[in-house]
Structure formats: structure tokens, C-alpha cells
Amino acid sequence: MDTVHTMESMLNLRVHIAPVGFEIDRVVVPAAKMKADLVYLVVDRNIATDKSTKFQSEIIKKLKRKKIDSKVVYANRLQLFDIIRVVKEIILDHRDDEFYVNVASGSKIHAIACMMACMVFDDRKNIHPFYPQAKEYPAYKDNEQQTYGVEEIYGLPTYQLLTPNKDLIEILKIIKENEGRIQKKVLAEIAEDRKILNINAREENHSQARFASLDKKLIQPLMHTWNFVEEEKIGKNRWISFTDDGKNASEFLF
Known part of the structure; x- marks a missing residue:
């Protein structure tokens, strides 16, 4: 049987991340075989309509019997970027530990989000997505466990998902802090205050140089390379706001 290699370490925890759907064995069996110390269960944020609650309870019981700790975190099961954000935050909270991310225990949206979350990190050597293949695939019955056992x-593999550099991300943060839309002149002032821009110009040319630097180094790449922002002129003022892609990216990049 092929199993994901686990690092034996007295210092680092083996942390599993598993979305909760209509699976039990595909969460519990890998956690036991791979000697997980802790399992994060990603469940639907809308508890009132979540049909997987009974599976969540059963998973927690079985993990407890195997002396494996578990924690529940919440993400909207239909929102890709919300799931990415939650998985990313778990990894950031335990950055030095070993992570094993289950892509088969939830929905297809969960699977895509989990893989994308693994790919946003530059250093991914301790992040291991895995796929547990079930032993049995019985005929589907509504609200019943979908598969049984784990065969392999x-x-x-993970590949890097390209993301904007640190300065561009800081500009996106400022825009988000202002509800997704900000006057360009104000953005330039904040960027300088936060040391994102360093302007070397005479006092009489400072404002113009700051505006030009913001445009060339930050706004243009965000507009034309990433398609994360757009610019609109209203009267004498220019405004910077998120595109749909920019709004989505702001949900998980920081």
C-alpha cells in the first residue's frame, strides 16, 4: 500500500486538514495510519442547513477513540475563496508543523480550494496534499456515507501559485480597508506613510512624484498584470477600486 510519507519529529505536530462532507473513513483512516496529532475539520459555516453534521459528530467520536485531537473551523462550502482563506489561516497558525491536506473528504469545491491553499505558499516543503482512495463505492443514497474504507x-504534488509581491499586496490591503474603493491621491499618501513608497523629490515636486511612483510601481501592475484593480476618473479625482478578480483575491491573499 502506498502511503504519504510522514516525518517523525518530537517537535513538529502532524496536522491534518479535512473538509467535512458525507465521508467518515476517508478522514479517520488516513489520520490514524499517518499518526496525526491533530485534525482540523472544515465544516459549513451555515450550521442550520448543513447536512453533514452527523458525519462531523461521528468523525470526532472515532478520532477521539484513536486518541487524535480534533478542532472544528468554519467556511462557506460554496465559496471557493472562503475555504482557501480558512485553510491558509490554519497553516499560518502552525507554520512550523507538518500539514497533510485531504482533498477527497469534502466536495469538489473543497478539493479545488484545498489544492489552491497549498499552492499559495512559497515554502511548501511541509505542506502535503493527499488523496485517500476508498475501498468501496456503494450505490449513492441521499444523506448517507458515500464511501467505505481506504484502499490507498x-x-x-504542489506547484507554486503565483501571487503579487509584498508591496502590491499591501496596496490591496489598503483598498480593502477602504471597502474596495479609494481616491488615488489618498492611496498615495497612505502608501508613503506605510513606507510602501519612498519618494526622493524636492518639496515642490513631492506630491507629483509620489503620485507618479504609485502609478508606475503599484497601480499599473495591479491593473495590467493582475487585473485586480481598475481606475475611474470622476470630476477632478481618480478612484481605484477592486475588479471582481481583485475582490476575490483579497479574500485569501492576506
Whole structure:
């Protein structure tokens, strides 16, 4: 049987991240086989309509019997970027530990989000997405466990998902702090205050140089390379706001 390699360490926890759907064995069996110390269960934020609650309860019981700790975190199961954000935050909270991210225990949206979350980190050597192949696939019945047992556990490769550099991300943060829309002149002032822009110009030319630097180094890449912002002129003022892509990216980049 092929299993994902686990690092034996007295210092680092083996942390599993598993979305909760209509699966039990595909969460519990890998956690036990791979000697997980802690399992984060990603459940639907809308508890009132979540049909997987009974599976969540059963998973927690079985993990407890195997002396594996579990924690529940919440993400909207239909919102890709919300799931990415939650998985990313778990990893950031335990950055030095070993992570094993289950892409088969939830929905297809969960699977895509989990893989994307693994790919946003520059250093991914301790992040291991995996796919547990089930032993049995019975005929589907509504609100019943979808598969039983685990035949093999396959490690999956991760590739870097390109993201904007630190300064561009800081500009996106400022825009988000202003509800997704900000006057360009104000953005330039804040960027300088936060040391994102360093302007070397005479006092009489300072404002113009700051505006030009913001445009060339930050706004243009965000507009034309990333398509994360757009610019609109209203009267004498120019405004910078998120595009749909920019709004989505702001949900998980920081």
C-alpha cells in the first residue's frame, strides 16, 4: 500500500486538514495510519442547513477513540475563496508543523480550494496534499456515507501559485480597508506613510512624484498584470477600486 510519507519529529505536530462532507473513513483512516496529532475539520459555516453534521459528530467520536485531537473551523462550502482563506489561516497558525491536506473528504469545491491553499505558499516543503482512495463505492443514497474504507493514500504534488509581491499586496490591503474603493491621491499618501513608497523629490515636486511612483510601481501592475484593480476618473479625482478578480483575491491573499 502506498502511503504519504510522514516525518517523525518530537517537535513538529502532524496536522491534518479535512473538509467535512458525507465521508467518515476517508478522514479517520488516513489520520490514524499517518499518526496525526491533530485534525482540523472544515465544516459549513451555515450550521442550520448543513447536512453533514452527523458525519462531523461521528468523525470526532472515532478520532477521539484513536486518541487524535480534533478542532472544528468554519467556511462557506460554496465559496471557493472562503475555504482557501480558512485553510491558509490554519497553516499560518502552525507554520512550523507538518500539514497533510485531504482533498477527497469534502466536495469538489473543497478539493479545488484545498489544492489552491497549498499552492499559495512559497515554502511548501511541509505542506502535503493527499488523496485517500476508498475501498468501496456503494450505490449513492441521499444523506448517507458515500464511501467505505481506504484502499490507498496518494501524495499529490504542489506547484507554486503565483501571487503579487509584498508591496502590491499591501496596496490591496489598503483598498480593502477602504471597502474596495479609494481616491488615488489618498492611496498615495497612505502608501508613503506605510513606507510602501519612498519618494526622493524636492518639496515642490513631492506630491507629483509620489503620485507618479504609485502609478508606475503599484497601480499599473495591479491593473495590467493582475487585473485586480481598475481606475475611474470622476470630476477632478481618480478612484481605484477592486475588479471582481481583485475582490476575490483579497479574500485569501492576506
